[in-house]
Amino acid sequence: MAETLRRGAGPERRPPLILNASGCLDALTAPAVARSLDAFVTKTVTPLPRGGNPPVRIAETDVGLLNSIGLANLGIDAFLERQLPRLGELGVPLWVSVGGFAADGYAASCARLEGRPEVEALELNLSCPNVDGAAGTAAEIVLACRRVTAKPLYAKLSAATWDLGETARAVEAAGADGLSLVNTLRGLALDERTLQPRLGTALGGLSGPALRPVALAAVYACARVTTLPIVGMGGVARGRDALALLAAGASRVALGTVLFGDPQAPARIRAELAEEAALLGFRTPAEAVGAAHGREDGRSATLDQRLRSFPQNTCKLGTNEAVDRRS
Amino acid sequence: MLRRAALSVLGVEPVGPYTLLRLRRGAIRPGVPGQLFMLEAPGRLLPRPMSLCLAPPGELGFLIDPIGPGTRALACLEPGDELGVLGPLGHGFRLDVERPLLVGGGIGIAPLPYLSERLGHPPALVGFRSEWHAEAAALVPRAEVVVEPTLVTERLPEEPWDVLACGPEPMLRALRRLAPSAQLAWEAPMACGYGACYSCAVELDGEWQRLCVEGPVLSGGLR
Ligand SMILES: Cc1cc2nc3c(=O)[nH]c(=O)nc-3n(C[C@H](O)[C@H](O)[C@H](O)COP(=O)(O)OP(=O)(O)OC[C@H]3O[C@@H](n4cnc5c(N)ncnc54)[C@H](O)[C@@H]3O)c2cc1C
């Protein structure tokens, strides 16, 4: 933990990257949205083409979104031939999300991506709730991929494991360079009238606001047990959601569901993040990385100073309009 | 180029069981009839897909059937409220037709008033569940109105017309059998409306395609 927290503390801290969460954006149909991100993560690419799941593929609930897209993608061959060259032309750093059903499938895809200069990093999707039968443990898959690639390898984990910290440590030992936290959680929505499942596959992946505390807990727990940089995601819709993930220990933040309703969200959230961080006495958002772990070194304002300035800030943060009107 | 803007509500008017939501046009263009717009539904996570119903100068009018939480939130807006609107998106109706006949069923008449205006008020045939629902027929110029149990497909004229239609899926399927070259506006649940998420996949010529990108208006071919 000490090293993780120290990494956030130096003057060389870089601004956090805003990425899209893998699979949440087709950059070729929405190039302007992709270019507004600091890095673009592709939809998960599998060894063979997948049509995806039968409709209905989405259901909005009161607390979040259920999806069962089912990793619809062209497969690695067509991806390399038809999509990657066009993605490379976008001019945005490109991460490729790699999926599979066994360690050798993941590794085969990584090996084929290894020589492609368009690709900055690889994210291993070890956690899709819409596909059955991902075999091999997370660490085995990371190990197999590590052998065939020198590109940065991010392990994307689900919060639905008995001990996420344990998995994080295992993938770190296997050679992962970072963690992406979190993927969706399995959920079910029933039609109110018929009481039948609303999704074609019945079960789907839950994303959006409902994931916020889950994502925070996952990032927090992993930041305490590994030194890996973390991409935090799950329900980020405003600058303060992103700031919370940084405070929990993420150094980058990814946006998913929010992009569907607001394709201009990346620029808005980046601006809100800077503003909210400043309000709390951080010179830059990067300075807030790890703040939830009680680290106080190397910061421009002490916790004391920030708490003293907090009451006036409450209204500005939009948490208490009544106070705003009284003052 | 994606265009999203906050538009202010000018009026909210009942039309039978439906609600006509009138917005100040702002930076959003009306586009081609049959294209879709994503309307922010207050308090909901996702916006809702809607087709433009009326496009008087400076305004955009949407006809809404309040069937669930999102459409009800839209119908409960009040003059002066603001909501985010993204659009126009996807492909609308081709307007280069010789003998247009507009066909609509229920809330599916929503895009017909603007379509009628753009085509110079061709004949129309619209069907509804009840007399109350049929009050919306007043929005469609030159419309012959049928009410259930009579169906629009029973009244389709014999001669060859260029059918442009929107309505419930069984109506569209029946129309396609009767008029294979018809332009039909389909629906699918949509999360983004701009091709990002693959939630609106429909099977087209044996392949999964995104309805918000290839459609919502398609000529034959669907499933
Ligand atoms: C391209 C397009 C244009 C549309 N234009 C209009 C319009 O002009 N006016 C209008 O009132 N509605 C229109 N709709 C339908 C409208 O978007 C849905 O009724 C709305 O999203 C339902 O949201 P809700 O929260 O009110 O209800 P939900 O609770 O989401 O839905 C209520 C019920 O309707 C079903 N349903 C939801 N969305 C759809 C859908 N898209 N297709 C079929 N069944 C669905 C659900 O499964 C559920 O049983 C359009 C849809 C599309 C795709």
Ligand SMILES: Cc1cc2nc3c(=O)[nH]c(=O)nc-3n(C[C@H](O)[C@H](O)[C@H](O)COP(=O)(O)O)c2cc1C
């Ligand atoms: C429609 C949709 C498709 C997704 N596809 C993928 C995918 O292909 N690969 C993946 O690793 N995660 C996928 N995810 C999960 C997201 O990357 C992200 O982990 C999750 O949605 C949480 O972030 P959010 O709450 O901001 O959406 C998908 C999520 C959604 C909503």
Ligand code: FES
């Ligand atoms: S609604 Fe997102 S791709 Fe069509």
